[in-house]
């Protein structure tokens with residue numbers, strides 16, 4: 328009796344002290360919105376759930392109203408055969424899942440690299456950012472034709488680096504000139520969404536310089552030895568529905584009888600394709616360590632980063648920040664933003680086939696855990712925010728958890744925990760990283776610091792290419 332009590336006590340003590348070994352770093356003694364201590368598994372604040380439910384009565388913000396659902400098994404082939412080894416995953420199941428996402432969710436991008444693409448470094452300053460970094464601006468012309476579709480990559484690389492620099496690439500919402508106040512950054516002349524700071528008649532103004540700098544802690548990134556590359560997403564495709572007449576679509580679309588196919592690429596796919604074109608450039612730039620490029624994105628651009636990383640295995644690390652529906656969150660939970668809502672509000676983001684699944688989530692041949700699984704065995708990081716229930720933090724965590732068996736099959740530790748961690752208790756020991764930050768929908772320095780912690784570990788052990 329005494330012995331078994333002792334054993335239980337020892338086990339309890341051991342399980343508590345073994346927490347950090349599982350990758351949960353201790354440090355934040357805070358509380359979630361719900362008043363749940365941060366060391367307990369995260370739960371949405373009941374007050375927030377109530378307030379949001381009142382505001383949007385048609386949207387589900389309550390765990391109790393999540394319907395019963397069954398996720399498709401990433402490790403079962405479409406003919407019903409179990410996938411039991413890495414070879415079958417690699418040669419059969421992974422291509423099958425990729426094809427399902429192409430056909431039913433994001434659409435099909437051109438398969439081959441554009442033939443006549445050209446790259447022009449139009450700015451180079453080796454003593455930028457008070458001497459801390461080299462700044463480059465590169466124009467990538469996708470067709471090589473004068474006035475053809477093109478994007479500008481803005482790159483900062485730390486001058487302290489002696490070797491090619493591991494680099495984060497991230498699309499931005501407001502133009503490259505918004506990420507910091509460096510006056511030498513070309514002011515974007517592209518179409519911009521209104522409602523953004525200092526955008527007049529859909530164009531950026533001088534006043535918009537540096538307006539998004541809180542989302543790009545450049546100095547901190549450089550200090551930690553990383554490079555930053557960023558591109559205005561509207562260079563690749565302006566974010567409004569015009570029937571795919573602008574951006575890169577018309578240059579590469581193969582119309583059938585004058586029309587687009589139901590699986591033709593839409594905007595998220597085009598943005599992801601643009602990230603691959605940036606990777607084409609990195610492979611030609613000796614200052615960038617192209618074996619250590621992390622692709623990162625926030626919100627709709629987090630969805631984009633995941634699809635970019637799934638399609639293109641040159642990205643060594645893939646990071647989704649608050650990506651939600653059509654990103655890291657499981658669609659079948661119908662929590663927060665749903666497939667129908669997103670397809671209605673943003674008809675140009677996903678391919679037409681995806682619209683068949685409005686209110687038919689159980690019929691989608693994939694769910695978003697399979698998007699995470701496509702990244703395996705490469706490291707992936709998913710970040711949620713406590714108040715961002717529209718993006719379904721729990722649904723984002725569950726995608727990670729349900730992708731983990733694929734990592735295991737590939738002999739890599741996936742997620743370090745079985746339960747959703749507490750607020751700001753990052754899970755970082757496996758190859759699937761996760762955290763839920765306090766606050767709302769945003770890309771904060773806290774997020775960047777955790778991504779860099781994760782990159783420090785995984786970039787030190789690059790073995791996958």
Ligand code: GTR
Nearest residue numbers: 625626627628651652664669
């Ligand atoms: C919201 C959209 C989300 C998210 C967000 C963003 O309006 O519903 O899916 O992507 O925009 O990109 O800021």
